Amino acid sequence: MKYEDVMKLALERGFYFPSCEIYADAQAGFWEYGPSGVGLKNKFLELWRRELVRRDGMLEIDGSQIMSESVFEASGHLGNFTDPIIKCTNCKATFRADRTIAEISNIEIPESAELIEFDNAIKGNNIKCPKCKGNFENTKKFNMMFKVGIGPEEETAYLRPETCQSIFVDFPRLFKIMRGKLPLGIAQIGKSFRNEISPRQSLLRLREFYQAEIEVFCNPKKLNEMEKFLQIQNTILRIQTDDEPVTLTCKEAVESGVIPNKFVAYYLGILTEFYEKTGVDIKKSRFRKLGEKEKAFYAEVAFDFEIETTIGWLELVACNYRSDYDLSSHATKSKEKFEVMDNDEKVLPHVFEISMGIDRSLYTILEHSLREDKENERTVLSLKPYLSPIHVGILSLVKKDGLKEKTDEIYFQIKRKFDAFLDHSGAIGRRYRRLDEIGSPFAITVDHQTLEDDTITIRMRDSMEQKRMKISELSSILSEYTAFP
């Protein structure tokens, strides 16, 4: 289904909607999750914890969203997260200074250079606006971080533009107190903030967004000593390099050199297995190996995990080998020691990062799960049962003859254990359709036979089939059907 269809579902069924929408001064790039969206998100994150954090024995933390200026001096964000921007005095169009200069004059100026260097290059080479041939204003810096003032003196701090800096800053303590051993994964779910120039497409380009990040700390000399690699060596990866896209197992990817080592391949493998379980169409996914110019300033090797949707390929996860960039920067800036013992060897760990965009992942799950069942005239959200905001609808066939009371009784029995939704109103078919649209995989219905023999029917969302079963079996059957894989 298309973007517009997902948007309509999101607005009508409470998955997500614009923030502060009743006020005219609401800013772009901020969206809220409604009840259905929160249900889906919580379950998606639970799956992430199971398939990545718990599977690999990682540690999870929850850090501050506001962090001090020093953090971002060390991380490089104050220097590098800034784009040099030039604006045309005539048509007001804005361009990246370094790229515009490079395109027109072939002069390469690093984006972190002093502003005067860009101005000199523009004047010296008579560079004009590519659109209207107008003159440029002086180069300015545009920093994508939100600055905040702390306390009455408004001391400078920033909303984090990525969650992972907490992980680096906390690493020395965590390694000591949690009896860390390399390789060690540290994970975090939380919000990040970026002052995007033009937010677009609801959940896909936000100014305030959720990330689930993992930083795996490792000994750089041991990137091929990976016993766990056996678990995923036959897992199939789709990899896009500069040449043709290739489909190969993790083992083949390492042997052919497409992926540099077993360590990186292992994490790309478990990431793939995680996304398979979210119900997205994994055949429409790829790891795109980034070229030198595309990579982030801190990355040595980088793969973007991308999924094809109706509005193009979306980047869901950035996988970066960040080397010791972060730890050595923070070590220098803070004078804290970041070296740890790996058996008898003292090492400054390297870092491999798996930085997941949660909002984009949720959009993709919705788009890939939503379908029109023309034969039965219904819209169905075929979510995996363990990801559905509602596990089961509890319905009375009709309200009278005590069926309502019996239905209520069943609802009260199970509502703390499952996400159940009680509904008595309207035709039974309409209630089934409503549940189909929010992805509830099951509906149980109380009918007259229930009053005689304590049995109910359970209806399957995808097949619309029904089976009769005993009320006493309901809890254990639902547990089985809605369990995480």
Next chain:
RNA sequence: GCGGAGUUAGUUUAGUCUGGUAUAACGUCAGCUUCCCAAGCUGAAGGCCGCGGGUUCAAAUCCCGCACUCCGCACCA
């Protein structure tokens, strides 16, 4: 940020040219009916027509500004 198109009920939308406070469908709620898949009947709720200003006796409608949404460009460390 630039260019284009839009913004009317929960959703989709008519009305805007030609000024007189708004149309329909679906959805929602209540009742009747109904013994399993959006049926039917009766009734009801729901709109500062994106926001602000101007013109006018009178503005959803004309004019100006702004915001937001979508598309394209640029941007996406």
